[in-house]
Amino acid sequence: MVLEKLSDSLKATLQKIAKSVFVDEKLVNELVKDIQRALLQSDVNVKLVFSLTQKIKDRALKEDTTKNLTKKEQLINIVYEELVNFLGKEGHKIEVNKKPFKIMLVGLFGNGKTTHAGKLAKFFSKRGHRVAVIQTDTWRPAAYDQLKQLAEQVNVQFYGMKDEKDPIKIYKAFEKELQNFDVVIVDTAGRDALSSDLIEELNKINSLVQPDETLLIIGADIGQAAEKQATAFHETCKITGVIITKMDGTAKGGGALIACAVTKAPVKFIGVGEKVDALEEFKPANFVGKMLGMGDLEALLDKVKEAMTEEQAEDLSKKFLKGEFTLIDLYEQMEAMNKMGPLTKVMDMIPGFGNLGMSKDAITQQEGKLKKWRFIMDSCTKEELEDPEDIDASRIDRIAKGSGTSTNEVRELLKQYKQSKKLVKIFKPGNQKQMQQMMKKMQGGNVKF
Numbered sequence: 001m002v003l004e005k006l007s008d009s010l011k012a013t014l015q016k017i018a019k020s021v022f023v024d025e026k027l028v029n030e031l032v033k034d035i036q037r038a039l040l041q042s043d044v045n046v047k048l049v050f051s052l053t054q055k056i057k058d059r060a061l062k063e064d065t066t067k068n069l070t071k072k073e074q075l076i077n078i079v080y081e082e083l084v085n086f087l088g089k090e091g092h093k094i095e096v097n098k099k100p101f102k103i104m105l106v107g108l109f110g111n112g113k114t115t116h117a118g119k120l121a122k123f124f125s126k127r128g129h130r131v132a133v134i135q136t137d138t139w140r141p142a143a144y145d146q147l148k149q150l151a152e153q154v155n156v157q158f159y160g161m162k163d164e165k166d167p168i169k170i171y172k173a174f175e176k177e178l179q180n181f182d183v184v185i186v187d188t189a190g191r192d193a194l195s196s197d198l199i200e201e202l203n204k205i206n207s208l209v210q211p212d213e214t215l216l217i218i219g220a221d222i223g224q225a226a227e228k229q230a231t232a233f234h235e236t237c238k239i240t241g242v243i244i245t246k247m248d249g250t251a252k253g254g255g256a257l258i259a260c261a262v263t264k265a266p267v268k269f270i271g272v273g274e275k276v277d278a279l280e281e282f283k284p285a286n287f288v289g290k291m292l293g294m295g296d297l298e299a300l301l302d303k304v305k306e307a308m309t310e311e312q313a314e315d316l317s318k319k320f321l322k323g324e325f326t327l328i329d330l331y332e333q334m335e336a337m338n339k340m341g342p343l344t345k346v347m348d349m350i351p352g353f354g355n356l357g358m359s360k361d362a363i364t365q366q367e368g369k370l371k372k373w374r375f376i377m378d379s380c381t382k383e384e385l386e387d388p389e390d391i392d393a394s395r396i397d398r399i400a401k402g403s404g405t406s407t408n409e410v411r412e413l414l415k416q417y418k419q420s421k422k423l424v425k426i427f428k429p430g431n432q433k434q435m436q437q438m439m440k441k442m443q444g445g446n447v448k449f
Contacts, residue, residue, distance in 0.1 A: 114137070133157070216242045
């Protein structure tokens with residue numbers, strides 16, 4: 001998950017609240033110090049940190065407890081709300097409300113403009129829009145080839161002129177064709193610094209393109225210096241938002257995120273990995289929810305929609321209601337999980353799972369098991385997949401040899417299948433009592449995986 005150290009520190013702080021006997025001024029002061037330490041270690045501006053924690057302290061000591069919340073719950077809710085407010089409240093979603101909707105990307109060298117042109121193209125095409133990308137970066141020799149390859153990878157239209165040195169001529173050459181698309185993404189040139197010639201070039205392209213969104217691509221590794229860069233670009237190029245890249249690989253991510261969130265150019269996307277689909281809309285409430293271990297159901301449902309067709313989901317839900325479950329169903333679930341991305345990121349989206357205390361190593365081991373189990377199921381016959389109860393010792397031996405695994409690993413899969421089948425029966429209508437007991441175990445962190 002992004003900002004892992006900050007996330008772990010904040011989760012530990014909330015656990016301290018949950019385990020405490022009383023909520024008093026001493027606990028509030030400890031909480032404030034813990035949050036300050038966590039944010040400062042993530043390179044967040046000192047003044048902003050003290051401003052945030054003072055608001056948390058004032059509310060925690062002065063606000064009366066509401067009817068629906070205990071004192072502990074109210075304190076946790078205050079931390080959540082103030083962090084959300086700190087990061088931009090409701091967020092700033094991009095709405096494609098005209099055709100063509102033009103997005104221009106700007107920024108300095110090395111922050112991933114071209115890569116994120118491809119990521120944005122994938123993001124909008126997945127949402128049903130007809131997308132085109134156009135190369136106007138004539139400074140970097142590899143820009144044309146890189147964007148062309150990314151466009152082919154995500155299956156969107158590419159436009160560009162490899163040997164042309166004038167970005168204005170490139171855009172004009174394809175201007176009419178671009179009118180046929182829902183979303184047009186313009187990749188511009190960068191420099192080592194925001195120089196006068198870069199400003200002049202961007203202003204010329206801006207006048208010609210007249211983009212609906214001008215997004216600054218900025219690396220999280222510059223930390224709180226992001227505020228200065230975002231402000232400078234906003235004043236000179238009138239940017240409408242920021243995409244922060246490299247959020248998965250730097251301790252300074254918190255500084256960059258918060259620095260940009262307080263400028264007049266809000267964060268609209270964050271890059272959370274190298275893969276072309278590792279791009280997330282920045283929604284402060286969802287982001288803070290994941291950081292605090294509260295999950296992000298909206299993002300999880302989006303992942304599920306990408307991983308399973310409506311027919312597959314409907315078929316599986318019918319089987320759940322009947323209490324039916326086979327190895328084929330388990331296989332389909334595992335395939336869907338594999339499409340949803342790394343297990344560590346998926347678990348962060350499930351409410352409550354982020355606070356179960358599972359180590360990264362344990363989750364990585366589980367991912368390794370899932371891969372072996374897929375090999376084992378590939379070595380099973382159709383009959384064995386449909387009725388795993390018939391798999392005896394001789395069949396286990398044959399399946400193990402065919403899949404290159406051990407008999408113990410085959411038996412472990414069969415054990416997992418039986419546990420999953422029991423879980424399916426709990427979801428069957430009429431078993432509400434069992435389901436409530438299971439949910440209590442999950443909330444208490446007593447469920448074993």
